[in-house]
Amino acid sequence: MRPHVNQRQARVLELVRARGSVRVADLARELGISPVTLRRDIEAMAARGEIQRVHGAISRVEQGRPPGAPRPVPAAAGGRGGGAGGGAGLVVGMVVPTTEYYYADVVRGAREAVEARGARLTVGLTRYLPGEDRTQADRLLSTGAHGLLLTPNWEAGSPGPGEGAWTAELPVPTVLVERWAPPGHPAAALDRVSSDHAHGAARAVQHLVGLGHRRIALASRTTPTTARLRAGYEAAVAALGLEPAPPWPPTGPGPVSDADLFARALEYLYGAVTTGGVTAALIHSDTDAIMLIPRLQARGVRVPEDLAVITYDDEVAGMADVPLSAVAPAKHEVGARAANLLLDRLTGGDPLPDTPRQHLDLLPRLTIRS
CATH class of the missing domain: 1.10.10.10 (Winged helix-like DNA-binding domain superfamily/Winged helix DNA-binding domain)
Structure with missing residues (x-):
């Protein structure tokens, strides 16, 4: 008891x-x-x-300090002398799925912001393994992290029912990075910095409409980004009064291999162009687009004459044999903003419960390549 x-x-x-x-x-x-x-x-x-x-x-409490007097900031926090906003001596823990591809820039932005303020970044990797995000968070805390930048392994980018409540119970200030929690979920009260993928998808649709396209498809395998992309895509299609593209084929029960998912995307786009009236597509991600385009061309679908393509992520779109227009989330800035927000929390002391938390959505950029 x-x-x-x-x-x-x-x-x-x-x-x-x-x-x-x-x-x-x-x-x-x-x-x-x-x-x-x-x-x-x-x-x-x-x-x-x-x-x-x-x-x-x-x-x-030190002897002689009256109750309610301002609490001193310890030397570990660096006061305001450790760079912009202080931070010298602090350790920021960051849990991410990987330091490659998309998250390479996110981690780089966080590291540069942390080091600029005299603090140190330590990283835990999850490789998207179930439960590993919590294991890595606990490990970083046990080794002295004063706060956490956290990208949980939420398959849809946000937690399912009963998932992820532990993130709101962590004993240090925590900022979600590129993840979202729905209203009412405990993690919704955490600070958060993320890319507005819905806006990015809608921006791509708007550009394609400006080029005269009226039936535009979205091709995206299931990733933590997909739900937000589809929400923005569908909202733009409705707002602009476009003709709906053929629905994305259901995955069906049981695990599906990457090869099967790629084949499904290829068949979907081929059918959408040849029988579904689609003339343009937003494809997530760049690597999928670079692999899909020559296979579509081998089947007689001309790009861009029959199918105009914009990709999402802009990691390698500019390196395609014909450079592709792409939507680029502000990955580096997401990492930097998240790190600075966390350091602001730390250098200001443990915030009181009524201190407003922040949800920052950064708008992706559309890069047009001819």
Whole structure:
């Protein structure tokens, strides 16, 4: 049975006075209570002036400091001397699926922003393995991360029912990166920085309409980006009064190999052009487009005469034999903005519950290549 709240808070105060300072995560484990419960205790005790809170930890109140007086920022935070906004001595943990392809620029942007403020970035990789995001987050916290930049393994880019609630219970400030939580989900209250993929898809559709196309397809295998792309694509089709393209074929039950998914995309586009009246397509991603186009041409579909193509991601679109127009999410800026937002939280102290969180959506750019 858990101790009564007064007994629990008394025990917290006893441990803090004995040790000087203690990490919130370590204290929650020692007391056998959830980080959320401990945070409520900490908020009440800090409001009474019994302890002070800094960067995922709590410490005793110095002798002679009156309750409610401003809390000093420890040397580890760098005050305002560690670059723009401080940060010297802080460790930022970043959990991402990979440091390749799309996330190479995201991680690079975060690293540059962190180092510019005198802090250090440590990275945990998940390779999209189930449950690995939580394992990596715990590992980074155990090695001293003061805050987390987190890209959970949510297949649709946002958590399914009952998924991902743990992200809202982490004992340090956390910023979601390129992930979204629906209203009402616990993670929806976290800070978030992401690309507005829906806007990017709609921007591509608008450009193709400006070229005279009235039936435009979206070809995208299932990725964490797909749901947002499809939402923007469908909204633009409706808003512009376009003729609907043939529906994307259902995947069906059971796992499907990459080869099968690629073949499905090829058959969909070929049929959409030859019998479905489609004259343009947004293809996600660049690599799929570069592989699909010669196969379509081998079947007699001319690009761009029969099918105008815009790709999504813009990683390698400019290196195709005929450079492709592409929508480019601001990946580097997403990483930098997320890191600076987290460092602002850390250098300002552990924010109070009523401090507004931020959801930043950065608009992708459309690059036209002839």
